Amino acid sequence: xxxxxxxxxxxxxxxxxxxxxxxxxxxFMGVSNKLETAMGMSLATTFVLTLSSICSYLVYExxxxxxxxxxxxxxxxxxxxxxxxQFTEMVVHKTSPLLYRMLxxxxxxxxxxxxxxxxxxxxxxxxxxxxxxxFYGFGAALGFALALxxxxxxxxxxxxxxxxxxxxxxxxxMITAGLMSLGFLGFTxxxxx
Amino acid sequence: xxxxxxxxxxLLAGALVFGALLGYAxxxxxxxxxxxxxQIDALLPQTQCGQCSYPGCRPYAEAxxxxxxxxxxxxxxxxxxxxxxxxxxxxxxxxxxxxxEEQSKSVxxxxxxxxIGCTKCIQACPVDAILGAAKQMHxxxxxxxxxxxLCVEPCPVDCIxxxxxxxxxxxxxxxxxxxxxxxxxxxxxxxxxxxxxxERHDQQQADAAGTDADRGESA
Numbered sequence: 437x438x439x440x441x442x443x444x445x446x447x448x449x450x451x452x453x454x455x456x457x458x459x460x461x462x463x464f465m466g467v468s469n470k471l472e473t474a475m476g477m478s479l480a481t482t483f484v485l486t487l488s489s490i491c492s493y494l495v496y497e498x499x500x501x502x503x504x505x506x507x508x509x510x511x512x513x514x515x516x517x518x519x520x521x522q523f524t525e526m527v528v529h530k531t532s533p534l535l536y537r538m539l540x541x542x543x544x545x546x547x548x549x550x551x552x553x554x555x556x557x558x559x560x561x562x563x564x565x566x567x568x569x570x571f572y573g574f575g576a577a578l579g580f581a582l583a584l585x586x587x588x589x590x591x592x593x594x595x596x597x598x599x600x601x602x603x604x605x606x607x608x609x610m611i612t613a614g615l616m617s618l619g620f621l622g623f624t625x626x627x628x629x
Numbered sequence: 630x631x632x633x634x635x636x637x638x639x640l641l642a643g644a645l646v647f648g649a650l651l652g653y654a655x656x657x658x659x660x661x662x663x664x665x666x667x668q669i670d671a672l673l674p675q676t677q678c679g680q681c682s683y684p685g686c687r688p689y690a691e692a693x694x695x696x697x698x699x700x701x702x703x704x705x706x707x708x709x710x711x712x713x714x715x716x717x718x719x720x721x722x723x724x725x726x727x728x729x730e731e732q733s734k735s736v737x738x739x740x741x742x743x744x745i746g747c748t749k750c751i752q753a754c755p756v757d758a759i760l761g762a763a764k765q766m767h768x769x770x771x772x773x774x775x776x777x778x779l780c781v782e783p784c785p786v787d788c789i790x791x792x793x794x795x796x797x798x799x800x801x802x803x804x805x806x807x808x809x810x811x812x813x814x815x816x817x818x819x820x821x822x823x824x825x826x827x828e829r830h831d832q833q834q835a836d837a838a839g840t841d842a843d844r845g846e847s848a
Contacts, residue, residue, distance in 0.1 A: 470718065499643070505636045512643060519647040523654050530658040533665050538718055 440571045445626070447575030453551045454583040455613075455620040460551030464584055465609060467542050469595075474588035476535040477542060478581030480524055484546050485555060485580070488513075488520045489573025492556035493566060513556040521547045551580060587616060666694045672712045676704045677755030678777030680729045685755065693717070700724050704776070706731035735776045735791040737769045743788035750780035750789060 453459045460481075467477040492513045500506045525543050529536045536543065546552065555576045559569040590612055599608050670690035681701040683689040693699055699713040700722040707724065714721035724731055739750070739759075746764040751757075758774040761767030781789050794800070 472718070495643070499639065503635055503639060505632070505639060508636055508640065512640065515640070515643060515647060519651060522651055526651075526654050526658040529660055533660070533663075534668075534716075537665060 440567070443568060443571045444575040444578070447572060448579040448582060449620070449623045450626050452579040452583060452620050452623075453554065453576045454580055455617040456624075457554070458617075459554045460549045460580055463542055463545065463549055464580075464587065464613070465606070466545075467539070468584055468588035468591050468609070470538075471585070471588045471592055473538045474584050476532075476539055478577075478584050480528060480535075480539065480543060481546055481549065481552075481580055481584075482574070482577035484517075484520050484524050484549075485552055485577035486570065486574045487524075488517045488552055489555050489559060489576075490566075490570050491516045491520060493559055493564070493569040496560060497566075509560060510553075510557070513553060517552050517556070518547050551576060583616070583620075587613060590616075663691070663694060666690050668716060669693050669713065672705075672709060672716065673702060674705045674709060674775070675756075676775035676777040678704055678775070678779060679755075680704070680777075682728065698722065698725065701728045703729035703731055704734075733793045735778075735793040736771045736774045737776065737778065737780055738771075738790045738792050739767055739769055740788040740790065741766050741768060743786055745786055747785060749783040749785065753780045753783045755779060 447453070451457060454461065454464050463477060463481070468474050495512055495516055496506070496509055500509055500512060521544060524546070525536075528539070528543065555573050559572055562568075562572075564572055591609060594608055594612065603611070666687075667690075670687055673686040673690060675686050677685045679685065680703050681689045683692055689697070689702070693713065699717065699719065700710050702709050703724060710724065711721045713719075737758075744761075744766045746761065746766060748761065748763050748767070750767060751759045751761060755777060756773055756775055758770045759767055759780060760770060776791065776794075778791050781787075781791065
């Protein structure tokens with residue numbers, strides 16, 4: 437049990453995928469203008485990350501390893517991720533048309549979110565078992581959601597603040613992200629896995 | 630068996646299985662129509678007046694869902710625009726003057742003694758709120774009338790008036806805050822204030838120096 441807790445803390449805080457490992461920066465900058473959209477995106481990404489982490493583990497363990505074709509892991513993981521994202525898109529379109537409209541192009545773009553493929557490949561590298569990979573994917577998604585929601589809440593405040601004109605828009609966003617990244621570096625050494 | 634053949638077959642089989650899964654999901658989670666159009670349509674005033682240059686409220690709702698501007702509805706006015714802006718998460722714009730101005734809600738009234746029974750207003754009415762037949766006097770069902778004034782133009786004897794609905798206890802409401810008022814505290818104007826203060830200060834000092842010099846000369 438402690439192991440799973442440690443995995444969660446490690447992925448959410450210490451090795452945060454966005455702010456420490458710099459994976460998945462595209463949606464981090466792209467969907468963080470509004471808090472509500474950021475929450476929707478976090479939910480969708482959490483769903484995709486956890487599911488694709490589990491699915492890719494199953495594909496690797498029960499399909500690629502027994503047939504001795506583990507060199508095909510990258511392309512088969514991309515296939516798995518694309519399917520999971522397509523499925524999520526259909527579910528979101530059916531259940532929440534407004535969220536679907538707000539997320540727009542970023543929903544199908546979860547496919548190219550490098551954190552998703554990164555988690556699947558890191559699971560293999562770390563030789564996680566089934567539950568561990570599920571927790572690893574879930575923790576990575578929680579970390580992504582935490583960073584994205586914090587960042588979008590800050591950007592909403594910055595939007596009404598009196599920012600000097602050369603720093604308006606994306607520039608102040610980049611600086612804020614850099615400062616957040618520095619802040620998260622403070623967790624280094626808290627847990628080591 | 631050839632390892633390359635195995636690899637190709639496995640990928641092919643995987644793609645087929647996933648494709649079948651997605652095919653099933655697309656049938657299971659099929660979206661009927663466009664639900665967002667219904668939500669926009671519910672916010673529009675349903676006058677069917679066509680002032681937005683679309684034939685009715687529903688077509689305009691469909692156009693908004695496809696990215697049309699939300700400020701083309703004069704009967705709805707500022708309230709409709711802000712409600713649409715909140716729904717679609719976009720900036721609320723002032724009403725587009727090209728499509729007419731916001732007017733108080735009114736209702737059509739036919740002066741019945743002048744009506745010649747030509748049925749032209751009945752054909753023009755988008756909501757079937759005018760009752761009558763050929764060579765018979767017409768009248769407006771005021772509960773159904775949306776106040777779109779589309780029937781005023783075709784009337785050959787000009788016997789239709791638009792009567793504004795008087796504000797009653799049931800319909801009165803506080804007016805909305807005027808746009809342009811700062812609702813959030815900000816120090817945006819601070820630099821300007823400091824600059825003005827400094828200029829005034831300099832001016833006063835210059836004036837004082839000037840009067841001193843004058844005095845020195847006279848003495």
